Amino acid sequence: MVALFIGLNVSRTAFSKSVYHLSIEYKSIGKESAKKMKIHEYQAKEIFKFFGIPIPGNTVCATVEEVVEAYRSSNGLIAIKAQVLVGGRGKAGGVKLAKNIDEARDAAEAIFGMQIKGLTVEKVLVYNALDIDKEFYIGLTNDRNTKSVMLMVSAEGGIEIEQVAKKSPEKIIKFSIDPRFGLMDFQARNIALKLFGDIKIARKGAEILKKLYRCYVDMDSSLTEINPLVLTSEGELVALDAKMNFDDNALYRHPDIEALREVTPDEEEEIEAKRKGLSFIKLDGEIGCMVNGAGLAMATMDLIKLYGGNPANFLDIGGSSNPEKIVEAMRILLSDDNVKVVMINIFGGITRCDDVARGLLEALKRISITVPIVIRLTGTNAKEGKEILAGSDLINVDSMGEAARKAISLV
């Protein structure tokens, strides 16, 4: 095989599924559980590089001219990949190869400004296309069941990985890592031997596995994937793609990662709410919900739907008793013009009903509220809470079912 492949050999593409990282969506099989902050492929690759994991070139371009420049200093065949924080880049036409300057220019012009799932492509990643012998999958994630870090590897990497996971799960080797000991040399070697067969390649692979594990743990990632890790015709292993998500709860240890956060327009409200200690997700119904606790908030939405209504949002005020939070919560709820009625469902535990009531009175004072508010207060200090609210316009009910029915009747 030619070491540096010049020209798009279509017949070879058809012959072997493992050619170039072209217009295909490399899907993730890592089932992530924690809330994740995502970063771009080129950012993940920078992190990989820092940890010594081999990557192809990593030139980030923001203009067509930069892509042309990047082509000039390339080996003659480049891959151009749209950098947006959603999957499906390939399918949308956001990944292209170019074998001359004209193609590079055309590809760049096509990709820049392209809309992929509502996001505009502003940056592309350019690197030398490699001659690939085989594609592998490597993934790391936190596993709920084994309460450990799960390493997943497969010799069937690439586009079909999701299908492989579904149809022939035996082709994915899973290994649970005890974080007290990390991934030990012999473990990495044995897994790599199973994956790569040849001991010479396995040695290189074991190094990558160990480095990737170190990267995962040190960065408090919640999902790190290389798909594909490619074996080049020169016998080198290279991470052709890179995906890293992070555990939001650990970002306080990684201000450098937090600084990379890009907020999509529909996330803005949610992020803003989070800053205020609220968990908010906008939906498209008319009943604005304010609930304490995620489980109860979900059950409240379910109940509204069950009785024939539509929730406008998920809003969990969390477990604290700060009246200021209630004011903020009301503000967020009422900023949605679709909201025709507000339903408040509070079962006091660590949240005290009197604090919620005080917050509501404060909100009534500060915000002009024109929609009816149905409130159900029970649990810790419910009696005091109800007393505080006596004389206000709020509609007091005793059960969650009653609150839902009442709210629906007022839409």
Place this chain on the structure above:
Amino acid sequence: MSILIDKNSRVIVQGITGRDGAFHAASMREYGTNVVGGTSPGKGGQFVNGIPVFDSVEKAVRETGADTSILFVPARFAADAICEASDGGIELVVAVSEGVPTLDVIKSIKFMESGGTKLIGPNSPGLISPGKAKVGILPGNIFKEGTVGLISRSGTLTYEVINELTRSGFGQSTCIGIGGDPVVGLHYIELLTMFENDPQTEAVVLIGEIGGDAEEKAAEFIEKSMTKPVAAFIAGRTAPPGKRMGHAGAIISSGSGTAAEKIEAFERVGVPVAKEPEEIPKLIGVKL
């Protein structure tokens, strides 16, 4: 009987000098829990509402004979506090703290396992054996002693269900909030096993939510190993995929972890699933 805690549990509060720690130490003692002490490094020798404070768990255990601990410490110190409790000889640790990094939780669970300590949480409201002891932030007045065991991934939703059970005359043996995080200590299967072996418990209510496959695994376990009746409720039937519903654990990803899949798994093994919290007592009533 009851499981995990009872009248004889000797409880310390880690972080007792904080606002929540002090409030709930008093509330637990008021409920009848034998709160024997608290810890707060640097504040040893003080008293909070008459409860002695120690600098370390080790010292608290030595002086009070504590076997159970509940922690109200900030998330970034929680994993360390869990390990300290385990190392200090505590048998059951309850972690209320929310927002603990998952890798920290994993490390502390592995640390505890070697010492044989059990963990509830993190991000848990704790547990209660009504009429005997409460180790958590649950509002004690809604519970009633009885024969229904309850396991839940949620906090306030648990209160809602308990309220319905109590109102319908079904008291409880022990109720446990296992915590809303993806990785937590004791989970459905360990607790179902304890309930199966507990003479006081005659039926179990399981409250699950979207995300992960623990409910599906619990359903398999119930079919194989439970003789006592179980009823379930799943929150998040209407949750949109890919969004985290407050709990780190409550997210539907990669086409799995949906409420529909969980409900189907339970119904397949003969566990009835309530459509709303009010329906749970009826389902239990039929089974008992």
